[in-house]
Amino acid sequence: MNASRMSPGVATRVAATRVLDVVLHRGRSLKATLAAALPALADPRDRALVEAIVFTALRQQARFDAALALWLDKPPAGRDGELRALLHAGFAQWELGLPAHALVAATVDAARALGRPHQAGLVNAILRRAQREGLPEVDAAAAWPQWLAERIRQDWPGDTDAIFAASAQAGPMWLRVNPRDGSRDDYLQRLTDAGIDASVLPGAADAIQLATPLPVHDVPGFDAGTVSVQDAAAQRVADALSLAKGARVLDACAAPGGKTAHLLERDPTLRLTALDIDPRRVRRMQDTFARLGLQVDARAADAAQPADWWDGKRFDAILIDAPCSATGIVRRQPDVLLHRREADIAALNKIQSELMDALWPLLIPGGKLVYATCSILAAENAVQVQTFLERTPDAVLQSLDAGFGHDTGFGHQRLPGELGMDGFFYARLRKA
Numbered sequence: 218m219n220a221s222r223m224s225p226g227v228a229t230r231v232a233a234t235r236v237l238d239v240v241l242h243r244g245r246s247l248k249a250t251l252a253a254a255l256p257a258l259a260d261p262r263d264r265a266l267v268e269a270i271v272f273t274a275l276r277q278q279a280r281f282d283a284a285l286a287l288w289l290d291k292p293p294a295g296r297d298g299e300l301r302a303l304l305h306a307g308f309a310q311w312e313l314g315l316p317a318h319a320l321v322a323a324t325v326d327a328a329r330a331l332g333r334p335h336q337a338g339l340v341n342a343i344l345r346r347a348q349r350e351g352l353p354e355v356d357a358a359a360a361w362p363q364w365l366a367e368r369i370r371q372d373w374p375g376d377t378d379a380i381f382a383a384s385a386q387a388g389p390m391w392l393r394v395n396p397r398d399g400s401r402d403d404y405l406q407r408l409t410d411a412g413i414d415a416s417v418l419p420g421a422a423d424a425i426q427l428a429t430p431l432p433v434h435d436v437p438g439f440d441a442g443t444v445s446v447q448d449a450a451a452q453r454v455a456d457a458l459s460l461a462k463g464a465r466v467l468d469a470c471a472a473p474g475g476k477t478a479h480l481l482e483r484d485p486t487l488r489l490t491a492l493d494i495d496p497r498r499v500r501r502m503q504d505t506f507a508r509l510g511l512q513v514d515a516r517a518a519d520a521a522q523p524a525d526w527w528d529g530k531r532f533d534a535i536l537i538d539a540p541c542s543a544t545g546i547v548r549r550q551p552d553v554l555l556h557r558r559e560a561d562i563a564a565l566n567k568i569q570s571e572l573m574d575a576l577w578p579l580l581i582p583g584g585k586l587v588y589a590t591c592s593i594l595a596a597e598n599a600v601q602v603q604t605f606l607e608r609t610p611d612a613v614l615q616s617l618d619a620g621f622g623h624d625t626g627f628g629h630q631r632l633p634g635e636l637g638m639d640g641f642f643y644a645r646l647r648k649a
């Protein structure tokens with residue numbers, strides 16, 4: 218059926234099903250698929266509903282599959298992958314607490330709109346059963362590929378259950394306040410005046426957590442650049458760098474620009490170069506800087522090949538916010554658990570160590586390099602720092618305080634969900 222002839226209720230279920238189908242069955246990234254699908258829906262409330270359905274379905278995928286295994290002789294597969302996606306979208310709506318009648322009617326109509334009128338009765342029966350019996354509970358570890366669950370167990374034996382549980386929950390919405398437009402307290406007052414409940418976290422100086430997430434354009438001052446959306450764990454990278462005023466800084470893996478913007482909001486006099494290897498992500502980063510009114514030297518380049526872009530003047534500080542497995546932010550990117558392969562880790566390790574080795578000579582003596590990731594795997598974090606220190610005689614690990622999370626001996630690890638934050642790793646190295 219043509220999308221323009223569907224009711225909005227059916228169009229949202231069809232859109233959610235199609236997004237889920239390609240993410241679950243064709244290896245496509247959630248972010249890119251949503252970005253392509255959402256503009257077809259005119260009403261922002263419909264777009265928000267599709268996002269809510271899709272994120273819930275991916276976070277609860279193991280549980281929804283357990284329900285299908287229980288209630289169907291043969292769970293849908295192959296050409297019926299779209300049916301699986303539709304049923305997951307249906308279950309997600311129960312989880313979101315949508316009214317039963319609207320939920321069932323719209324999802325059954327979506328089966329017809331997807332060219333599956335012969336399966337409309339089945340969809341109705343399964344959704345009604347979920348309503349009657351409730352969805353089965355499964356161990357949160359079931360969502361993780363076995364090899365990755367095993368690595369987490371090895372690296373974080375005492376925290377494994379908490380990591381899996383936190384990764385299955387939606388993360389809170391954190392804002393970063395731009396000091397250009399006033400203090401964090403001024404902005405908190407503005408939220409209070411607008412009837413928006415929010416709180417702060419000692420140690421994360423610019424961060425505010427909203428009690429309930431809002432669409433970004435409903436966040437006071439977002440469009441004017443007064444605030445940005447950024448997890449408090451990511452904001453702490455600026456604290457780990459703790460830059461001198463006007464420092465010459467390289468942000469080597471900068472796109473989409475969240476941390477670059479934070480550094481410049483704190484000190485617009487920084488002489489900062491922002492690189493990223495991906496030209497499309499550099500363009501996104503430039504859009505972010507335009508919203509915030511920041512002038513930045515942002516370039517598409519391979520940071521590990523300084524001969525291609527470096528002017529020969531050394532930096533006071535370097536940030537490597539390295540490409541990584543993203544295992545610390547599964548709650549925000551649930552498709553990480555679908556797409557990550559074991560071989561990726563070794564490939565990422567190679568890029569991470571190449572970046573550190575290539576950029577260290579660009580630092581002045583006495584300068585500092587912060588290595589950060591949104592991974593919780595020791596292989597990408599403490600092991601990287603330890604082996605770098607072993608092969609780099611003039612590198613010295615500097616201590617960070619307990620506010621950066623667990624001390625691994627080679628950098629600090631924040632685990633997902635702790636103090637409401639994403640999983641993140643920070644290590645600060647000083648050049649002797």
Ligand SMILES: C[S@@+](CC[C@H](N)C(=O)[O-])C[C@H]1O[C@@H](n2cnc3c(N)ncnc32)[C@H](O)[C@@H]1O
Nearest residue numbers: 470471472473474475476493494495519520538
């Ligand atoms: C974790 S993301 C950076 C997030 C960013 N710092 C922020 O706060 O918005 C890692 C980035 O590294 C980039 N990247 C990967 N390899 C690179 C390389 N050799 N040189 C420069 N950038 C690279 C990726 O394109 C990706 O945008």
